[in-house]
Amino acid sequence: MDVTLRDGYAGLLGTLISNHENYLSLTGGTELLLFKGVRALVGAIGGRNGGRLRQVLSELLQIPLNPDKGKDFEYQNVQYRFNLMLCIIWLLQRWPERLCEICVEARFTRSRFSDYYQELPFWIWSVIDNNLNYSSVTHSSEEVDSAVRYLVFSGQLINWQSLGSFLGLKRDSAKFALNSWVARTRMPQD
Structure with a gap:
């Protein structure tokens, strides 16, 4: 270099x-x-x-x-x-x-x-x-969208903890999935 x-x-x-x-x-x-x-x-x-x-x-x-x-x-x-x-x-x-x-x-x-x-x-x-994506588990935007729809339907808050728990993601991966969903949809998060 x-x-x-x-x-x-x-x-x-x-x-x-x-x-x-x-x-x-x-x-x-x-x-x-x-x-x-x-x-x-x-x-x-x-x-x-x-x-x-x-x-x-x-x-x-x-x-x-x-x-x-x-x-x-x-x-x-x-x-x-x-x-x-x-x-x-x-x-x-x-x-x-x-x-x-x-x-x-x-x-x-x-x-x-x-x-x-x-x-x-x-x-x-x-x-x-x-x-720079080295996560072992990745979910497509469609999977994240589907998970968010399910969480909303079941009356759960949409945050990194609930999304991570539902998708089986660790903290950083869950935060990234949530932030990418928010950026795509421009929806506010709790």
Whole structure:
């Protein structure tokens, strides 16, 4: 894996400025979808489940990624935010290969994105779903829809616990199934 941050920040930032059409092409040309995707990546890498990703990125790119615990991105110090954004740009330079390589090395699977599933635009969701899904049990969207209909019919609350119990899924798989159903149907969850 080639590392470009060792050569300095200027070249990396220069590619962002001069190659912005390439980044927009990831999203079909929509700036809002690019922003939403970058925001979701910031949340996943900088969030509570992103410790291994931060460690791998920090070692690989030789930059510190040590957030203040419990603070959102906007409230972190400037150096941390700058370093995290450099990592995001670096990932986007060779999308989706770099994200997949880093996630595999950090053992960061699809279920770790479950907190951000509703925020993920298709250009990220499809990569995660197709490349980082290591769950032993998967259910089609039709099976999840059918399970939700049954739970509603039987008067049960629709939450990850009830869906997981009905489908025989563990916590992360159940949360992912519920979040994918919510994202597909845009229905509120209890």
